[in-house]
């Protein structure tokens with residue numbers, strides 16, 4: 001399951017578009033935030049259009065749809081906490097975590113789709129609130145990618161959403 005690693009590599013690349021999902025790194029910060037804000041409704045519609053069985057069916061992708069859903073919910077939750085720390089406790093370290101290990105520890109593949117959609121909605125709300133407490137030009141010391149700005153991180157999260165929303169759609173369409 002190398003999907004998270006792939007995302008990291010793509011985020012680090014300087015190409016203007018993601019070769020897999022066509023996300024443009026030239027996206028404005030406002031549009032990046034809007035893309036994230038739209039994720040809960042977008043994914044709720046995608047999952048409601050398919051049966052529960054399809055959410056768990058293995059495809060050519062590393063994970064099934066339900067796992068990508070829980071991954072996104074956790075990515076947004078963790079990023080919200082990091083933004084909050086940056087604005088309220090700027091000396092605190094931004095602590096790295098391993099997406100693959102988190103997926104394993106949380107048992108994404110066995111989790112509820114309904115609860116995942118709820119978790120994503122809650123995490124997105126908290127992410128938007130936390131993002132409003134930081135400034136786009138603020139320095140952000142990313143544990144994997146080094147010195148970035150908040151604007152870079154907003155775009156990275158928008159890419160996570162776009163990339164995995166497409167993964168989910170592919171899974172639900174049968175790969």
Ligand SMILES: [Zn+2]
Nearest residue numbers: 018020021163
């Ligand atoms: Zn992508």
